[in-house]
Amino acid sequence: MQRLKKAASTWNHYTASIMWCPSVSLSLWANAWLAGQAAPDDVLDALSAWAPTHSVTAYDSVAAGHTGLPWPDVDDAGAVSLLQTLRTVAGRSIDAQPPAISVALPVPGDVRGLAPGTQFQRDALASGEAIIVTSPAGDTIGVVPEFEYDDVDDELPDCDRVPELCALSWTVYSLPAAPLVDYRDLGEAEYELRSAVRSAADTLGALQLGAAGGIDDPRGLVEQVLETGRHHRAPEHAPTRALRVLENAAHVDAIITVSSGLMPIGTQSASEAQIANAALRPLASIVRSARIAAVTAILHSAWH
Numbered sequence: 280m281q282r283l284k285k286a287a288s289t290w291n292h293y294t295a296s297i298m299w300c301p302s303v304s305l306s307l308w309a310n311a312w313l314a315g316q317a318a319p320d321d322v323l324d325a326l327s328a329w330a331p332t333h334s335v336t337a338y339d340s341v342a343a344g345h346t347g348l349p350w351p352d353v354d355d356a357g358a359v360s361l362l363q364t365l366r367t368v369a370g371r372s373i374d375a376q377p378p379a380i381s382v383a384l385p386v387p388g389d390v391r392g393l394a395p396g397t398q399f400q401r402d403a404l405a406s407g408e409a410i411i412v413t414s415p416a417g418d419t420i421g422v423v424p425e426f427e428y429d430d431v432d433d434e435l436p437d438c439d440r441v442p443e444l445c446a447l448s449w450t451v452y453s454l455p456a457a458p459l460v461d462y463r464d465l466g467e468a469e470y471e472l473r474s475a476v477r478s479a480a481d482t483l484g485a486l487q488l489g490a491a492g493g494i495d496d497p498r499g500l501v502e503q504v505l506e507t508g509r510h511h512r513a514p515e516h517a518p519t520r521a522l523r524v525l526e527n528a529a530h531v532d533a534i535i536t537v538s539s540g541l542m543p544i545g546t547q548s549a550s551e552a553q554i555a556n557a558a559l560r561p562l563a564s565i566v567r568s569a570r571i572a573a574v575t576a577i578l579h580s581a582w583h
Contacts, residue, residue: 299529299570301329301424301447302382302408304511307577309365310380311514314581319362321514326358328511330426330447333358338398341453345418348451361449368412368420378578381458383409383421384567392458399423399452411458419454468565468572469524475565476531500537517577524573528566535559535566 308325311317326333334355337343343350346364356364369379383392385404392411393400399421403409410422427446513522 299532300408302410303574304329306380306382306410307514307574309362310378310578311516311581313366313369313379316516316581317514322362323358330444332446333361333449334446335361335364335449335451338450338452342420342451345420345453346451364451365412368414368418370415378582379413380578381411382571382574383411384571386567394454397452397454399454402450411454413457417457419457421452421454423450424448425450462575463568463572465521465524465572465576468569472524472527472531472565472569475562513577514581516580518580521573521576524569528569531562531566535562
């Protein structure tokens with residue numbers, strides 16, 4: 280019985296903190312819905328965990344033609360229209376190989392999966408995330424999310440000016456063609472992630488980050504970062520290995536966040552700060568590659 284409880288606890292942990300951005304949530308749940316592995320309400324629930332309201336608009340007339348969204352008079356449609364938009368483009372394929380939906384996680388210097396020189400590329404790079412949907416006929420759209428916040432009262436003191444998230448808007452762009460992206464093998468990505476974590480941990484541990492700066496519980500700070508994503512979940516069909524990779528990537532990402540914040544006060548010299556930076560810098564790229572590989576595996580698993 281204790282073993283079963285431990286397994287259940289581990290599974291809940293894996294499925295609790297892997298959804299680090301709205302594009303991943305929407306792509307995984309919308310793909311599961313299109314494959315018959317989830318209901319529309321499941322997708323809407325996943326979206327509601329990010330923002331209380333959602334809207335979708337077409338950026339251009341071609342995107343409007345592909346999706347049925349209004350143009351040129353733009354009306355912000357709701358979350359249900361967002362689902363309809365994805366289904367209109369993806370079609371009703373019985374067996375999507377590969378899946379019609381993919382995720383892009385662009386960063387400066389690496390914009391793979393994005394149509395070069397387009398507004399979609401610029402907006403996706405600014406957001407750090409995007410969804411790409413391709414129809415059976417080859418028509419392709421890109422979707423970029425943007426958080427919207429309530430106006431902050433200028434009469435309040437600076438310390439009290441905390442904008443409140445009110446909505447998440449999704450913009451749909453027409454793309455010239457489906458992206459050709461060579462994603463990493465999941466096993467290779469997991470191995471590289473583990474190796475990088477061990478190397479970075481040895482380096483950072485030798486520098487004693489946090490302790491030198493008076494931080495008693497850096498691991499507690501890592502847990503606080505992870506806690507922010509614990510109310511998101513993955514579809515049931517997601518492979519255990521992919522979930523494990525996402526969980527490990529989330530943990531490494533939290534370590535990077537916390538360690539970066541501790542370095543100015545936790546390192547004893549400029550040379551130690553350089554060593555710490557050198558240890559952390561490759562991790563961000565490795566985490567990103569591992570996440571893309573895991574998300575791709577989950578997308579494919581819905582159709583198997």
